[in-house]
Amino acid sequence: MKHLVFALIAVTSLHLTLQAEDPVHQKTIVPQGKAGLGKKIFVEKGCYKCHTVKDTELPKIEVDPTYAIPLGEQDHAGWTRDQYGAAIMNPNHTVAEEYRILMMTLGDHFKAENSPMPSFNEFLTISDLINLATFLSELP
Numbered sequence: 001m002k003h004l005v006f007a008l009i010a011v012t013s014l015h016l017t018l019q020a021e022d023p024v025h026q027k028t029i030v031p032q033g034k035a036g037l038g039k040k041i042f043v044e045k046g047c048y049k050c051h052t053v054k055d056t057e058l059p060k061i062e063v064d065p066t067y068a069i070p071l072g073e074q075d076h077a078g079w080t081r082d083q084y085g086a087a088i089m090n091p092n093h094t095v096a097e098e099y100r101i102l103m104m105t106l107g108d109h110f111k112a113e114n115s116p117m118p119s120f121n122e123f124l125t126i127s128d129l130i131n132l133a134t135f136l137s138e139l140p
Contacts, residue, residue, distance in 0.1 A: 030081035030133045038135025041128050045120060055140055069096065072139025081133040088129060091115035 039056070042048060048058040052068045070076070075096070086093050095115045103109070124132070 028080065028082055030085040030130055032081070033127070033130035033132075033134035035131070035135040035138050037127075038131035038133070041124075041132045042135060045123065045132075047132075050117070053139060071136055076136075076139075079137060081130075081137045084133040084136040085129055088120060088124070088132060091117035091119060 042051075042053075043059060049061055050069060052070045054070065054073055072079075092113070092115050095113065
């Protein structure tokens with residue numbers, strides 16, 4: 001009986017641990033916003049000057065493909081509102097590996113650990129962040 005109780009506790013603990021690691025069971029922090037408003041903020045704040053968005057009409061600007069960061073594809077495919085929200089609020093949270101390598105090659109260790117993206121904390125309201133994260137998370 002003692003072994004049965006121990007086995008039951010072990011299986012329950014394992015189930016809860018796996019469930020906590022499963023993204024389907026994790027609670028979303030950034031609520032659903034309005035993607036249309038998020039696109040407007042993306043343009044107003046100048047995000048399109050450094051980021052490209054496939055199949056989305058944005059103001060025309062010449063962005064060097066070497067420096068343009070595509071959103072909604074490749075490295076950002078499947079990103080959630082929470083992931084985009086964290087990247088916007090703390091750009092140094094996720095720095096592209098290609099950028100790190102380039103900066104290390106140039107000998108700039110400070111830039112290698114810090115994103116070239118500025119902080120928008122003082123320029124975005126909570127609603128702006130929610131709508132922007134929603135727009136980005138719904139990209140194809």
